[in-house]
Amino acid sequence: MTTANQSAVERYRNNFLKEVEANVEEGHMVKMCMQCGVCAGSCPLGNAWEHSPQKIFMMIRAGKRDEVLGSDSMFMCTSCYNCIVRCPRQLPITHIMHGLANYAHRLNLAPKGQPTRDFATLFWNNAIKKGRVNELTLTLGHYFTNGLVSGIKMALSMQSIGLGLFLAKRLNPMEIFGGHGVKDLKGFHAIVAKAKEIEDRKKGFSA
Amino acid sequence: MADNKFAAYICSGCGIGDAMKVPQLEAIAKKEGKMAIVKSHPFLCNAEGVQTIKDDIANEAVTHVCIAACSRRAKTEAFQFDGVAMSRANLREGVLWVVATGKEHDEVRQEMAADYVRMGCAEVKKMTQPAGNVKESSSKRILVVGGGMSGMTAAMEIAATGYEAVLVEKTGALGGMTAQLWKRQPFKEPYAAAQETGVAEMAAKIAANPKIKLHLNSTIAETSGAPGRFVIQVAQESGTVTEETVGAIVQATGFTTYDMAKLPELGGGQPNVVDQAGLEKLALQANGGAIKRADGKEVKSVVFVQCAGQRDKLKEDGGTHLSYCSGHCCGTSIKQATYFKDQNPDIDTVIVYDDLRVPGMGEDFYRSAQEKGVIFTKGKASKVTGGDSCKVSFKDLILDEENTIAADLVVLATGQVPNAGVDLEAWNPVVTAADGGDAAAKTARDEMKTISILNLNYRQGPDMPQFKHGFADSHFICFPYETRRTGIYAAGPVRRPMDILQATDDATGAALKAIQAVENASVGRAAHPRSGDLSFPTARLEGCTQCKRCTVECPFGAIDEDERRFPKFNEERCRRCGTCMGACPVRVISFENYSVDTVGSQVKAIEIPEEDEEKPRILVLACENDAYPALDMAGLARLNYSAFVRIIPVRCLGSVNTIWITDAMNSGYDGVMMMGCKKGDDYQCHFVKGSELAHYRMSKIGDTLTQLGLEPERVVTQEVAITDNQRVVTLINDYVAELEKLGPSPMKGFG
Ligand code: SF4
Ligand code: SF4
Ligand code: SF4
Ligand code: SF4
Numbered sequence: 001m002t003t004a005n006q007s008a009v010e011r012y013r014n015n016f017l018k019e020v021e022a023n024v025e026e027g028h029m030v031k032m033c034m035q036c037g038v039c040a041g042s043c044p045l046g047n048a049w050e051h052s053p054q055k056i057f058m059m060i061r062a063g064k065r066d067e068v069l070g071s072d073s074m075f076m077c078t079s080c081y082n083c084i085v086r087c088p089r090q091l092p093i094t095h096i097m098h099g100l101a102n103y104a105h106r107l108n109l110a111p112k113g114q115p116t117r118d119f120a121t122l123f124w125n126n127a128i129k130k131g132r133v134n135e136l137t138l139t140l141g142h143y144f145t146n147g148l149v150s151g152i153k154m155a156l157s158m159q160s161i162g163l164g165l166f167l168a169k170r171l172n173p174m175e176i177f178g179g180h181g182v183k184d185l186k187g188f189h190a191i192v193a194k195a196k197e198i199e200d201r202k203k204g205f206s207a
Numbered sequence: 208m209a210d211n212k213f214a215a216y217i218c219s220g221c222g223i224g225d226a227m228k229v230p231q232l233e234a235i236a237k238k239e240g241k242m243a244i245v246k247s248h249p250f251l252c253n254a255e256g257v258q259t260i261k262d263d264i265a266n267e268a269v270t271h272v273c274i275a276a277c278s279r280r281a282k283t284e285a286f287q288f289d290g291v292a293m294s295r296a297n298l299r300e301g302v303l304w305v306v307a308t309g310k311e312h313d314e315v316r317q318e319m320a321a322d323y324v325r326m327g328c329a330e331v332k333k334m335t336q337p338a339g340n341v342k343e344s345s346s347k348r349i350l351v352v353g354g355g356m357s358g359m360t361a362a363m364e365i366a367a368t369g370y371e372a373v374l375v376e377k378t379g380a381l382g383g384m385t386a387q388l389w390k391r392q393p394f395k396e397p398y399a400a401a402q403e404t405g406v407a408e409m410a411a412k413i414a415a416n417p418k419i420k421l422h423l424n425s426t427i428a429e430t431s432g433a434p435g436r437f438v439i440q441v442a443q444e445s446g447t448v449t450e451e452t453v454g455a456i457v458q459a460t461g462f463t464t465y466d467m468a469k470l471p472e473l474g475g476g477q478p479n480v481v482d483q484a485g486l487e488k489l490a491l492q493a494n495g496g497a498i499k500r501a502d503g504k505e506v507k508s509v510v511f512v513q514c515a516g517q518r519d520k521l522k523e524d525g526g527t528h529l530s531y532c533s534g535h536c537c538g539t540s541i542k543q544a545t546y547f548k549d550q551n552p553d554i555d556t557v558i559v560y561d562d563l564r565v566p567g568m569g570e571d572f573y574r575s576a577q578e579k580g581v582i583f584t585k586g587k588a589s590k591v592t593g594g595d596s597c598k599v600s601f602k603d604l605i606l607d608e609e610n611t612i613a614a615d616l617v618v619l620a621t622g623q624v625p626n627a628g629v630d631l632e633a634w635n636p637v638v639t640a641a642d643g644g645d646a647a648a649k650t651a652r653d654e655m656k657t658i659s660i661l662n663l664n665y666r667q668g669p670d671m672p673q674f675k676h677g678f679a680d681s682h683f684i685c686f687p688y689e690t691r692r693t694g695i696y697a698a699g700p701v702r703r704p705m706d707i708l709q710a711t712d713d714a715t716g717a718a719l720k721a722i723q724a725v726e727n728a729s730v731g732r733a734a735h736p737r738s739g740d741l742s743f744p745t746a747r748l749e750g751c752t753q754c755k756r757c758t759v760e761c762p763f764g765a766i767d768e769d770e771r772r773f774p775k776f777n778e779e780r781c782r783r784c785g786t787c788m789g790a791c792p793v794r795v796i797s798f799e800n801y802s803v804d805t806v807g808s809q810v811k812a813i814e815i816p817e818e819d820e821e822k823p824r825i826l827v828l829a830c831e832n833d834a835y836p837a838l839d840m841a842g843l844a845r846l847n848y849s850a851f852v853r854i855i856p857v858r859c860l861g862s863v864n865t866i867w868i869t870d871a872m873n874s875g876y877d878g879v880m881m882m883g884c885k886k887g888d889d890y891q892c893h894f895v896k897g898s899e900l901a902h903y904r905m906s907k908i909g910d911t912l913t914q915l916g917l918e919p920e921r922v923v924t925q926e927v928a929i930t931d932n933q934r935v936v937t938l939i940n941d942y943v944a945e946l947e948k949l950g951p952s953p954m955k956g957f958g
Contacts, residue, residue, distance in 0.1 A: 034563070062606065062610070064606075
């Protein structure tokens with residue numbers, strides 16, 4: 001990963017906008033932002049993050065690579081699409097935010113311990129194992145991200161909900177032993193591997 | 208001249224007949240108004256009603272008509288009788304709709320209506336229908352000063368309409384600033400790429416147009432006369448002078464770029480820092496190839512600094528540079544940035560802007576530059592240093608931090624400074640001193656005169672009055688395209704800052720205005736806002752004391768002095784505001800249909816109730832441009848105001864002669880209220896200075912009132928806008944209440 005980062009830095013030298021245009025989903029639209037601030041004012045989570053989309057786009061144009069790729073902002077986006085609907089320049093802001101998150105994650109520059117990032121990783125790993133999400137292991141995995149003690153506390157506090165789900169037949173305790181997968185698990189893994197290969201190639205991670 | 212015959216027609220329609228006793232009004236018109244014919248009609252403005260009047264004019268030789276019906280602003284088409292003087296008594300908007308309904312108000316309503324009929328009859332008796340001063344020879348050619356984009360467009364538009372244009376250009380070629388450009392901003396869809404300027408084609412068309420006479424290398428040595436008969440001395444560089452007679456003038460003298468040397472903090476004067484005009488020069492040299500700096504190095508990175516020396520604080524608030532936005536420079540920088548990107552997309556092109564202002568379709572052009580990769584950074588530049596590697600320090604307004612970028616070249620977007628000639632406000636005191644024999648002032652005057660453009664020989668100074676920031680504008684809302692010199696129109700950046708596209712529109716507007724002016728002048732018709740008015744002021748010179756107030760106060764510079772130092776009215780320059788009439792202390796100035804007498808006789812016509820009747824009378828003199836319409840609209844909205852007021856519309860508060868006030872007070876009115884337009888720097892006065900002058904004159908009337916033993920509060924002046932229909936009602940009602948507290952005028956019964 002570090003090598004990917006280094007090669008990206010070298011390739012685009014100080015032109016971070018070009019780097020974003022080449023590697024980030026919808027990145028070519030960043031230059032079209034007119035800095036009106038409508039997205040910043042529309043985002044329901046706006047004040048919970050470090051940088052609004054408007055600022056992120058300005059930072060990209062100002063060449064602030066480390067700050068952008070290390071920002072927690074893109075991970076905080078809830079995909080509500082408020083900004084997309086309102087942007088007078090029709091920037092696909094939500095998609096760009098996710099594209100940036102993905103790029104930062106892959107370069108391993110994204111903030112460590114960022115809860116959304118951690119949960120997304122957990123989710124992904126869980127999902128590709130059997131081709132479907134195992135709710136029980138996913139939930140438990142999530143509870144225990146912050147260590148054993150907090151995990152137990154968390155699990156205990158959620159006990160009654162779990163019981164309710166069990167009684168409503170929404171939760172099968174047996175799933176803890178691996179659970180069931182998709183029919184053609186091998187084929188599924190092949191699809192995921194192929195997809196990754198294509199994406200790597202596109203985004204220059206083919207190393 | 209045939210004998211005058213007066214007739215009054217009273218309408219009982221629209222509910223007038225139900226609320227008022229029309230037969231009594233008829234009797235008043237007959238007995239007191241001394242009208243030879245008096246008729247009433249249930250629907251006067253319909254075809255049959257109008258025919259009655261026409262028949263009387265044709266068969267009974269009626270020469271003067273008083274129509275007591277709706278406001279003079281209503282039914283103007285129906286009540287239009289050629290060659291006949293007409294007054295209008297406003298019974299509908301002025302009485303029926305504003306006096307509270309109900310029996311208990313019948314008496315005051317009837318009294319009000321009766322007074323308006325008396326006033327209408329009194330007025331018409333003092334009126335003469337102006338015949339219009341048709342000129343035998345009146346020039347319809349139009350002079351265009353300045354051969355840039357605005358001037359060329361104006362000349363071509365004038366010629367295309369069939370009129371003759373005389374185009375005077377100071378330099379040896381047409382095109383002005385536009386000719387100094389590599390390309391211009393796009394005029395057409397999709398607004399995505401800079402275009403050829405088109406100057407060469409236009410110049411060729413002008414040269415080939417038989418309706419355009421071109422004087423290159425020429426300036427105006429003198430302008431004399433008035434619309435329809437301006438005489439222009441066109442001075443050639445070589446020294447020859449040609450005389451041209453024209454009917455109107457379009458001044459399209461453009462702008463000069465703000466001097467970069469005044470911007471040392473932004474690198475003005477340092478190597479590789481240019482203004483936008485400087486960049487055009489480099490682009491012309493490059494001729495589509497790579498743009499090179501003065502030192503020959505190819506530009507690989509460029510930063511544009513917007514609003515350089517512009518949008519500063521006002522001088523009085525401590526600003527040093529231009530306080531306005533020149534409007535074109537954001538678009539110009541966008542265009543210039545694409546010069547680089549179109550030639551080589553790898554050139555780093557950054558525009559540092561505070562607000563990007565791209566009027567019209569500029570937004571599309573902006574987008575197209577973004578698509579080409581021009582970087583727009585919202586920030587405020589604080590320091591620029593020139594040199595081999597220039598540095599631009601700025602505050603990033605989005606990221607809220609200081610930043611510096613390096614570039615091979617820096618372009619400063621400086622502003623437009625109008626070429627408007629001599630500033631009359633500075634000029635007039637100097638001339639007064641020079642005339643008084645002051646030698647230094649004489650030198651200063653001659654020095655100032657060198658920048659004059661029109662060299663008008665008007666008493667009021669050699670150029671057009673300037674409005675804000677030195678632009679030769681007047682008031683866009685009150686006079687769209689008009690100026691304060693009748694028949695002379697400013698077009699393009701000399702009027703207000705603008706880009707090429709706007710300048711061409713502006714020039715077209717000014718060309719049409721000039722055509723209107725030559726046509727008006729040929730038949731003695733007034734221009735805006737009294738368009739079509741055929742009356743004009745005349746002075747009984749036997750009574751004139753040569754006080755010069757009229758000459759000085761005329762907002763339009765219409766009055767010169769003749770050899771005997773009497774005022775000389777140039778009817779074609781006159782806007783018919785009546786300010787001269789209001790100014791004249793010996794009351795010798797009048798119009799055929801508007802005079803000290805037409806209003807004075809109305810003031811005196813009303814019946815003043817005895818003191819113990821407790822019915823005060825308040826005279827309201829309302830400007831016909833805004834205040835009177837606002838009062839009409841109050842009626843339209845059925846808002847009630849006191850039935851104790853008697854309202855007389857005036858052309859402008861400037862036309863109010865103080866004699867009307869003293870007459871009113873002497874006849875026992877309890878108060879006088881004047882309603883005019885907003886005065887001062889943000890004036891809305893349709894005649895620029897009228898309202899201001901009225902306020903000034905009224906501030907001096909206090910002494911007279913005190914001498915008469917009257918409280919100064921009995922005369923008030925109000926500023927009113929056309930939208931103030933609610934406010935006029937409050938103003939009137941509050942004032943009536945205040946006067947009631949003050950008690951009746953002590954002058955009652957002496958009148
Ligand atoms: S709403 Fe669109 S144009 Fe405006 S700041 Fe956000 S991204 Fe930029
Ligand atoms: S889609 Fe994301 S960035 Fe856009 S408003 Fe919603 S949460 Fe904010
Ligand atoms: S047009 Fe743009 S650069 Fe020019 S003064 Fe206005 S805001 Fe500034
Ligand atoms: S009417 Fe007005 S414009 Fe005409 S001469 Fe008098 S003051 Fe001047």
